[in-house]
Amino acid sequence: MVLFYDVSDRDDTDRYDLIRGHLRTRAVENVCHILSVNAIHPYQTAPTMLIDASGTVLTEAERNREVLTVFDFETKRPDFGERGRKDISDLLLAYMDILRGNTMRKVLLTVTKGECRSRYHKTGDRFIVGDICPPICHELWNAIYPYLFAIQNGAALDHGEERVPAFDVQCPDGGRVCIHGELLQK
Secondary structure, three states, X not given: OEEOOOEEOOOOHHHHHHHHHHHHHHHXXXXXXXXXXXXXXXXXXXXXXXXXXXXXXXXXXXXXXXOOOOOOOOOOOOOHHHHHHHHHHHHHHHHHHHHOOOOOOOEEEEEEEEOOOOOOOOOOOEEEEOOOOOOOOHHXXXXXXXXXXXXXXXXXXXXXXXXXXXXXXXXXXXXOEEEEEEEOOO
């Protein structure tokens, strides 16, 4: 969410268009929705709008008018381009941390089966975990964490016929969600 108090004593449409473009670009770069809210008096120089992760404006309040904007927001599965931008960005950041010598090893978690009752985890979702817990439900996180902690600290786990820094875990809710975890190597 972006909150503005970006107003002017004159009607500056160029600044409004510039900030509007920047917000759309940030949504695309960060692969996330952006909600922008601004004051209107005397002249509004930043928009009040909701943008999706591909930069599409979903709704926008009329400029320089006091309005209540309502939007029926539904979570959708990221499209091919959104997944690609997010995955590449996450991997680059993780590898940069490794190259900089950060001591916390990173683990890539990939949802291999996503039949979550609450439709929270979907097949193909990916998370890179260092020292901060990703947005995973706590029951699944409790099942994952012992294995994740072990491989972050140098353990090799039984995985088929070999011992590797990887694991597969099922959701405690009847295995509706399955996650594969693997250590990102230097």
